[in-house]
Amino acid sequence: MEVSQDVAHATIVNRTANIPKLKAIESTRHTNAYINALEARVASLEKQLAQRNGDVGTPDSAKNSSSCDHEEVAFVTTTQAAQPALNSATSEEEIDDLANALGCFTLGEIGELRYFGASSNFSIIHNHAIKVPSSIQARNRGIEAANNMPDFITPSDELRDHLLEIFWRWQNSWQYIVPRELFVRDLYIEKNGRYCTPLLMAAILAMSSRYSPKLELRTDPDDANTAGEAFAAQAKTMLHYECEAPTTSTVQATALLGLYWATIDNEGLGFMYIGMATRMAMNLGLHCDCSPYASKGLVSDDDVEARNVTFWGVYVLDKFYCLGMGRPASIQEYNITTTKPKGLVQHSPLLSDYQLEISTPFPTSHIMENSMYTCELLIATSEVIDQL
Known part of the structure; x- marks a missing residue:
């Protein structure tokens, strides 16, 4: 079970790190915002993966990343349909489904919500990093x-x-x-x-x-x-x-x-x-x-x-x-x-x-x-x- 979770975790990290919209030129140094966005994404995916495996513990990256706490307040996942629990034979398709289930709202200056779906890289950036017109x-x-x-x-x-x-x-x-x-x-x-x-x-x-x-x-x-x-x-x-x-x-x-x-x-x-x-x-x-x-x-x-x-x-x-x-x-x-x-x-x-x-x-x-x-x-x- 631990081996399968490690494999699934590695798959998620690899897929997250290779999101096309966030891919940077290798010769360019990654910004702190870019790194924080990836850490928040990984922490969120690990948490959902642990919950679907019946593991109530806190994922390691969630413990080490302070940005995840902010994401709990700033964002709300918009897909609430139940998905089957991942087992030892977790497939890549199921990992994709898990990643695609994420979407978020951001708050405007008068409390109006803005929505970004799972395919948008804005869904993994902190609320304060997104410029919302007045x-x-x-x-x-x-x-x-x-x-x-x-x-x-x-x-x-x-x-x-x-x-x-x-x-x-x-x-x-x-x-x-x-x-x-x-x-x-x-x-x-x-x-x-x-x-x-x-x-x-x-x-x-x-x-x-x-x-x-x-x-x-x-x-x-x-x-x-x-x-x-x-x-x-x-x-x-x-x-x-x-x-x-x-x-x-x-x-x-x-x-x-x-x-x-x-x-x-x-x-x-x-x-x-x-x-x-x-x-x-x-x-x-x-x-x-x-x-x-x-x-x-x-x-x-x-x-x-x-x-x-x-x-x-x-x-x-x-x-x-x-x-x-x-x-x-x-x-x-x-x-x-x-x-x-x-x-x-x-x-x-x-x-x-x-x-x-x-x-x-x-x-x-x-x-x-x-x-x-x-x-x-x-x-x-x-x-x-x-x-x-």
Whole structure:
């Protein structure tokens, strides 16, 4: 047994040391970051190998490497499926499976997660060694650019609430992509800009304007097809900057803009925006289960819920758009490990009667149930849909 473990250990070390993306020129001296990354990788693989062999002891490299402790906090493996225990006849294929099971999240400046899969060398580099663009700076640049637009519109509270009421009752009730409770609480109570951002608000107002008869929402009062055009232009400008460092709300806004373009007969642009939303979702790891981060207190339960709502909303839009246009879907089911949204208790005691009234969908809409059954239906039929 010890011999087989030594062989397996040597195999892992050799495979890890020869990762193509980390291979350096032999004549060049390896950096400390490079060595620390390899040590962390070896320690992590040894630990998993020992656990699968029933050895509860600490691997030697884990004892000797101080970097492994940091990795326990900075990273969360994203594959939780059980693998068969390695025996004395451990094959190279099983070693590969073990190495490929690793993936990680990194934390941005406002607690947003970024995801790197097992094939990326970023998955073995410490969190502080990865430069994550500032989402706050990107957002501020977008807001400044939008404010400088000649036709910039700041809606009154009355007009804003009118459009939000339409959105909750007619748009988000069938295409659930914005977590209503978190958005409303941030808008009216907390006002910290985490779940209700200027970009997301502009995208919501643009989409809701398509349902409203108010002439002031049109750039041309005689053309109903121009309703929401000004808000969409503002959102597009802000997105140009914010996509450099996207957050969960950026994904929501991009998906809503994809829907908006379809309402003005520009399905091609809408298709590209939905594709952008799916890529942003993958960048943030919305398709991966981040509950271990929540259990460690690194992200809040609200963030987990917002991520889940956003991902499954984008998933449905991706399927619908690709089905309607006869194109292959961007999201594949085998990449998904995240769970369905649980739904949050309404924070009605914190809202005024008016705020509660305009933020409440029709009682018969069953938003959560309908959206989750839609996801289940699309998952069950995805193989057939992809072959159409």
